[in-house]
Amino acid sequence: MEYSNPKIPEGINTSEESPLKEFFILTSGLVLVVVLVVSLVVYLVDIFADRIPFEWEKNIPVNMLLDDKANDDQPLYLQNVSKRIVNTMSLPDGMDITVHYINDDTVNAFATLGGHIVLFRGLLEKLKYEDELAMIISHEVAHIENRHPIHSASQALIVGLILSAITSSEDIVSGLVGSSSMLTMMSFSREYEYESDAKAVKTLISLYGHAEGARGLFNIFKRESEQSQPVEFLNTHPLTTNRILKAESIASQLRDNNTTDNVHHGMTPLPKEFINWLQYEASSDK
């Protein structure tokens, strides 16, 4: 037997194919599957969420979470504005709206399960006109009227359950699966924002005859977000410019008289007492 010592050729145990190609094929395939599955699940969950009676929602103890910070001792003015909006929007029977106020610098407002709306002092301080306040409240009431909180909560619960069943947190791909499903769900939540904006603009027009409050509020958001340029794809809320465009097109459809481009046209300023009260609250928070 002759022994020979040939040079072993390369590429027997390895692949010449670029790992980037494999990466892109596998990643895009996985993202596509997750987006499709999450969309389907959200679609199915929405059908069930629509059938959950609002009465059940009231029994979910979300207000317990709010109670420690929420101060429901609000000025009469705020209560009256909320009341007027709720009456204008003619909600279904049994759908009660509770407006909470939190003395905190956060520039935010949200609607949650059981018809609770939370307004933060930080956001109220930015306002100059009642129209803008009405835009915020009617936007949040519209969320509740369209049952968005129960939809979002059910989607998050079911999608979360499914994801936790198929991936473990140690799994390296769970991050990709998690983010792509989150981004898919965010696109649904952006739809909710547009839907609520549309309803809020309608409410503003029936209350004040014009929707300048929407424009005023969005301009405030625009100024707030000017420091950083957010990407719509990564946000639960749509970009303010897109919201302005959509709200304007709705307003122009509904507007019977053409208003001028003057931004503050016909807006009702906030009463002095309310601004004073906010200043008092701000000083008492420190």
Added chain:
Amino acid sequence: MIDLIIFVTLLAVGYGFGQYAEKQHYASIRKRELYLRSIPVIASRIPPHGNPNYDSQLVSGSVVISVDYFKRFIAGLRNLVGGRVTSYEALLDRARREAILRVKREAKNLGAEMVFNIKLETASIHKGKGNTIGSVEVLAYGTALIPNSQ
């Protein structure tokens, strides 16, 4: 958002450094394989020429290579769909060849002519965290035949 940035950064770092290290390593492996070609390594359990004028000695070489984030991610995706885990194939190929090169180097230092009865063993090092960190160890050992000076 911040998660996504971290994830993409880790992938990019893993890919950049991992591919660079792999390229460098392969270049070094090819160079040293050429240099040590004069010492054959064979799998036979019996010394080929049965010549008594040889001393024999155990030689071994062990190497541990870590998986980079990018390779691990691709392998994680492969776990879902199946198929050749090419990212790990290259890693293990490097580890085996490096381990044999270390055997050969030791043999050369001993003045050996060849190494017979070569064995390879593989262990994965992950301390119970199978999917978070991972390194592979390849141990090669064999018997070096050193010409007897008498």
